[in-house]
Amino acid sequence: MLVYLIKRVNLLVTTLFLLSLMSFSLGHLFPGDSVINFTGQQSLTYEEYAQLRQDLALDESYFMQYVVYLERVFAGDFGLSFSSQSEVLRDFMRVFPASAELSFYALLVTCLIGIPLGLWAGIKRNTLVDKVIFSISAIANSIPIFWLGLLFILLFSLNLAWLPISGRLNLLYDIPYETGILLVDIALSDFDNKWPIYHDALRHLILPTLTLATLPTTLLIGMMRSNVISVMNSQYIKAARTKGLSLYQIIRRHVLRNALLPIIPQFGLLFNTLMTSTMITEIIFSWPGIGHWLLEAIYQRDYPVIQASLLLVSSFMIFINVLSDVCHTMVNPLVRKEING
Amino acid sequence: MASPDIYNEATHPGPYMLAWNKFKSDHVSWISFCIVLFFVAMALFAPLITPYHPLAQHPQDVLLPPSWSSAGDVRFILGTDDLGRDVFSRLVYGCQITFGLSLLTALAAMLVGTALGALAGMSKGIRASVFNHLLDTILSIPSLLLAIVIVAILGPGLPNTIWAIFLVLIPLFVHRTRQAIQTELKKEYVTAARLDGANNWQILFRSIFPNIVESIILQYTLAVSAAMLDIAALGFLGLGAQQGSPEWGAMLVASIDLIYRASWLTTLPGITMFLCLLSVNAVGHGLRNALKQRSE
Numbered sequence: 001m002l003v004y005l006i007k008r009v010n011l012l013v014t015t016l017f018l019l020s021l022m023s024f025s026l027g028h029l030f031p032g033d034s035v036i037n038f039t040g041q042q043s044l045t046y047e048e049y050a051q052l053r054q055d056l057a058l059d060e061s062y063f064m065q066y067v068v069y070l071e072r073v074f075a076g077d078f079g080l081s082f083s084s085q086s087e088v089l090r091d092f093m094r095v096f097p098a099s100a101e102l103s104f105y106a107l108l109v110t111c112l113i114g115i116p117l118g119l120w121a122g123i124k125r126n127t128l129v130d131k132v133i134f135s136i137s138a139i140a141n142s143i144p145i146f147w148l149g150l151l152f153i154l155l156f157s158l159n160l161a162w163l164p165i166s167g168r169l170n171l172l173y174d175i176p177y178e179t180g181i182l183l184v185d186i187a188l189s190d191f192d193n194k195w196p197i198y199h200d201a202l203r204h205l206i207l208p209t210l211t212l213a214t215l216p217t218t219l220l221i222g223m224m225r226s227n228v229i230s231v232m233n234s235q236y237i238k239a240a241r242t243k244g245l246s247l248y249q250i251i252r253r254h255v256l257r258n259a260l261l262p263i264i265p266q267f268g269l270l271f272n273t274l275m276t277s278t279m280i281t282e283i284i285f286s287w288p289g290i291g292h293w294l295l296e297a298i299y300q301r302d303y304p305v306i307q308a309s310l311l312l313v314s315s316f317m318i319f320i321n322v323l324s325d326v327c328h329t330m331v332n333p334l335v336r337k338e339i340n341g
Numbered sequence: 342m343a344s345p346d347i348y349n350e351a352t353h354p355g356p357y358m359l360a361w362n363k364f365k366s367d368h369v370s371w372i373s374f375c376i377v378l379f380f381v382a383m384a385l386f387a388p389l390i391t392p393y394h395p396l397a398q399h400p401q402d403v404l405l406p407p408s409w410s411s412a413g414d415v416r417f418i419l420g421t422d423d424l425g426r427d428v429f430s431r432l433v434y435g436c437q438i439t440f441g442l443s444l445l446t447a448l449a450a451m452l453v454g455t456a457l458g459a460l461a462g463m464s465k466g467i468r469a470s471v472f473n474h475l476l477d478t479i480l481s482i483p484s485l486l487l488a489i490v491i492v493a494i495l496g497p498g499l500p501n502t503i504w505a506i507f508l509v510l511i512p513l514f515v516h517r518t519r520q521a522i523q524t525e526l527k528k529e530y531v532t533a534a535r536l537d538g539a540n541n542w543q544i545l546f547r548s549i550f551p552n553i554v555e556s557i558i559l560q561y562t563l564a565v566s567a568a569m570l571d572i573a574a575l576g577f578l579g580l581g582a583q584q585g586s587p588e589w590g591a592m593l594v595a596s597i598d599l600i601y602r603a604s605w606l607t608t609l610p611g612i613t614m615f616l617c618l619l620s621v622n623a624v625g626h627g628l629r630n631a632l633k634q635r636s637e
Contacts, residue, residue, distance in 0.1 A: 011474065011477060014474045015474070015477060018474075018475070026490075026494065029494050030494065138619075138622065138623070138626065139619060141622065142566075142615060142618040142619035142622050143615055143618075144570060144573060144574070144590075144611070144614055144615065144618065145574075146573070146574060146577045146590070146593060146594075147593060147607075147610075147611035147614065147615065150593065150596075150597065150600070150607050150611065151607075151608075151611065153600065154600060154604055154607060154608075158600065158601065158604075272483040273483070275483055275486070276483040276484075276485040276486060279485070279486075279489075279578075280574060280577070280578070283577075283578060294489070295489075295578060295580075298489065298492075298493045298497075298580065299579070306490070306493050310486075310490050313486065314482045314486065317482065317483070318482075
């Protein structure tokens with residue numbers, strides 16, 4: 001077990017090292033002066049420029065420059081944004097909760113829809129129910145997410161006029177920024193009548209959440225279905241049946257738990273698709289999150305922001321990937337046995 | 342067993358024929374394969390099919406709805422956009438860009454990736470472990486994010502997008518080939534070949550390669566659909582094909598401004614792309630099933 005943990009941590013550290021190397025080299029690869037690319041300060045006098053160049057060790061070897069870069073990263077100094085001239089890390093912290101909130105709800109919807117449907121399809125294998133669920137998920141899997149978002153807007157916002165097109169909240173309500181998580185912020189704010197505000201926030205949430213949840217849901221249904229099928233074919237289910245357990249008992253006691261286990265390591269994959277989709281969803285629905293921020297930065301050639309967000313977002317994902325792997329090993333005795341030999 | 346057909350020799354289909362017959366016997370896969378071929382034909386013969394150039398403007402016929410609605414015009418089957426460009430011609434040329442280019446990009450990535458994967462799969466020790474770490478790093482970053490970063494370095498534009506997607510697809514092929522080779526290496530027929538004195542090259546080309554070709558082709562269909570999605574997504578985000586180009590994603594993003602006035606500009610490119618993606622995915626799925634059935 002310890003060896004396994006060391007291996008995983010080794011993978012994490014190497015990967016983060018390679019990522020930081022890539023992020024560091026971006027500072028030189030981007031067009032323009034590397035002092036400006038690394039710090040984001042644009043209007044410098046000659047003395048300031050020379051001082052910064054010395055601080056960043058840009059006249060020394062690449063190795064020394066990389067060490068200085070790492071020191072800055074660990075101190076949380078990613079330079080200033082070209083466009084807003086505020087600290088990149090602070091901007092990141094400001095937009096991150098919005099993305100996290102949206103992804104969390106989408107993940108919730110994914111689990112609530114994907115797991116029961118996958119279970120149902122797997123148990124009723126090769127019946128009409130299974131075929132319908134499987135075909136619908138295969139079809140939904142092929143819908144490009146940006147088109148899906150536009151279709152939702154076309155149908156629910158323009159033709160039916162049920163739901164708002166974009167944004168997080170009606171401009172009437174001015175909720176002070178506390179945590180960045182809107183529903184929490186509303187709870188913390190000192191308005192008298194909070195229900196209309198909640199109602200409005202939830203109405204704004206529905207379309208982006210559904211758009212974002214579609215692709216991961218289809219993936220989860222597929223994973224769950226194949227897991228359930230392989231569990232149902234196993235010997236211990238046969239034993240449980242011979243003991244006379246009802247189908248419900250078998251599903252609750254044996255199938256569900258054993259089918260959910262292999263999902264955990266695949267959670268990383270699910271999370272990757274979720275993050276990618278988040279970026280596109282945020283653009284369509286003008287949701288002020290990471291994706292919106294990163295793309296604004298690319299349009300405006302805001303190099304410090306691009307550099308920092310690449311490093312932060314991918315480190316976050318790798319962390320989640322490794323974490324889900326380790327969790328799986330902790331929970332699943334079969335894998336542990338395989339590792340320990 | 343007595344056969345009534347004594348003049349012809351009994352034919353036993355080879356492994357490729359077996360997989361192909363399995364694939365053909367599944368209706369969904371066969372129909373989607375035909376749709377894919379149809380899209381390929383559309384991409385190849387775009388100049389012959391289309392009535393107009395994709396960028397030709399018709400100032401008299403701006404924002405015409407599709408011809409089946411009462412305000413439509415038969416000259417423009419699927420209507421025109423805000424500059425009077427024929428939507429049908431644009432869709433067909435878009436097929437050339439979004440679908441045709443992703444076929445070619447995935448093919449190039451397949452060649453490079455399989456070669457690298459073979460190298461990685463046959464090597465052992467420290468070289469393999471360095472390679473694995475590198476691969477894990479690249480695979481853990483989502484392809485679209487990586488493509489966005491590469492485009493951010495190279496600058497927006499269709500050629501840069503293609504480069505980015507090419508680079509993003511390679512690791513997938515390397516991974517698949519390496520895994521396939523390593524599972525094959527453990528099998529007994531490889532050991533038999535090795536006992537016969539075959540060297541690494543002979544084992545790779547004579548024994549292993551014919552057995553993993555199908556799984557590489559399967560990966561190819563996955564790569565094509567991923568490439569299409571990424572090209573269109575980057576076009577949609579304004580980082581790939583520039584505004585005005587008939588690329589499907591770029592057409593979709595241009596339609597947002599007109600979504601109140603001309604909803605067909607949103608629905609038509611989307612449906613085309615959806616159909617194309619669905620058929621490519623269904624072909625991949627049918628292929629996987631055929632391979633699984635054959636191995637069982």
